[in-house]
Amino acid sequence: MALAFDFINGFHDTANAIATSISTKALPxxxxxxxxxxxNLAGAxxxxxxxxxxxxxxxxxxKLENGMIIVMAALIAAILWNLITWxxxxxxxxxxxxxxxxxxAVITAAGLRAVNFTGFLSILEGLVLSPLAAFATGLLxxxxxxxxxxNAAPHKLNRRFRLLQVFTAAFQAFSHGTNDAQKTMGIITFALVAGGFQSTLHVPLWVKLLAALSMGLGTSVGGWKIIRTVGTRIIKLDPGSGVSADMASAMVILGFTLLKLPVSTTHVISSSIMGVGTARRFSAVRWGTAQTIVTAWLxxxxxxxxxAGLSYLFLSLCSRI
Incomplete structure (x- = not known):
């Protein structure tokens, strides 16, 4: 189930990492x-x-009873939401x-006391601050x-930036792998500890390899609907804008990875594009699309x-039959 989530994550989220380079025709x-x-494989x-x-x-x-059911319920819910939004x-x-x-799933299974709200809030802070940092970085x-x-000639400048965007797109995909694939590694490690298969949160090599390969395979499928939204429906991108957005989002994602905090690569990349568009002119951003993205974020x-709560109740009922 975790690898299925990672595969879907590959074509759902990684579409963002290459949307700008496809939109500007820097890469087929x-x-x-x-x-x-x-x-992504290298980053993971x-x-x-x-x-x-x-x-x-x-x-x-x-400390959790029914830890494996909790993990299954969480993965079912995350996969469902990813497929609906994709x-x-x-x-x-x-x-x-x-x-x-x-x-x-944890709250449904064990109540509010089972949640480490200090840790949860630190994760939530990273999820909230990273899009703001990406917007500001993209703008700058x-x-x-x-x-x-x-004073550069636009034609020559666009040609050079298209070449540069091959490298910035690669950097962005690498940074995406450093953060997103680790979430699946984390949930598998959580399940291994909850099931009594290991006593620490050390991530085994086989978990790293499977998570990295699953995301890489998912990426190879491509998420064309999301590529169109990110690449064309937020702002009209040119090669200079694409390079700016790629660099800004990659730096923010990698920075939060070094802080050991998960971020939404989707919202980091979308926010960096909005920041780039605002730097050109405020009206360049299609704020209706931005509003849809923010609504989904909330x-x-x-x-x-x-x-996940409903999935846990259903799985618990099935386990008793």
């Missing part, structure tokens, strides 16, 4: 997807701090879905590029928690 879609798949194998945060900061798996073409957050689902990077290249945690 198939090459962009292959590049993103390999860079590099860090484990976020996995340990997911595995231990929301609840203590050692079908609608809304770039919602797989991170929010997984964290909301795990919290909802775009302003800096406009200042440095204000709904994901409570809806996924509710879905």
């Amino acid at each position: 879609p198939r090459i962009a997807i292959v590049l993103a798949s390999f860079m 194998l590099t860090f484990t701090g976020v996995a340990q945060t997911i595995g231990g900061k929301i609840a203590n798996p050692v 079908y609608m073409g809304i770039p919602s957050s797989s991170s929010h879905a997984l964290i909301g689902s795990l919290t909802g 990077v775009m302003l800096l590029i406009r200042l440095v290249f204000r 709904l994901t945690l409570p809806v996924s928690a509710l879905l």
Whole structure:
């Protein structure tokens, strides 16, 4: 179930990492997807701090009864929400879905006291602050590029930025792998501890490899509906804007990874694009699309928690039959 979630996460979230390079025609879609798949795989194998945060900061798996049912319920809910928003073409957050689902399942199974609210709130702070940081970084990077290249010929500049965007898209996909694949590693490690298969939150090598490969395979499928939303429906991107958005989001994602905090890569990338558009002119941003993304951002945690609670009740009933 965790690997299925990771596969869906690959084509749901990683679409964001390559949307800008496809929109500006810096990379053909198939090459962009292959590049993103390999860079996600590399990023996923590099860090484990976020996995340990997911595995231990929301609840203590050692103290939970029915820990395996809790994990199953959380994954069912997160997968359902991801598929619903993917079908609608809304770039919602797989991170929010997984964290909301795990919290909802734990509360339903063991009550509010079972949730480590100090750890949960620290995760929530990262999820809230990262889009703001991405918006500000995108705005600053775009302003800096406009200042440095204000006298350059647009045709030559676009050609050079398209070439540069191959590298910034790769960097963004790598940073995505450092954060998103670790969430699945964390939930598998949580299940291993809850099931008594290991006593610490150390992430085994086989877990890293399976999570990284699942996300890489999911990325290779591609999420075209979300690519269209992120790549064309927030702002009209040119190569300079694409480079700015890629750099801003990659730096923010990697920064939070180093802090061992999960972020919504979806909302980081979308926010960096909004910041880039605002730097060009406020009216360049299609704020109706932005409002839809923010609405999904607000709904994901409570809806996924509710879905997880219902899933837990259903699985518990099935286990008694």
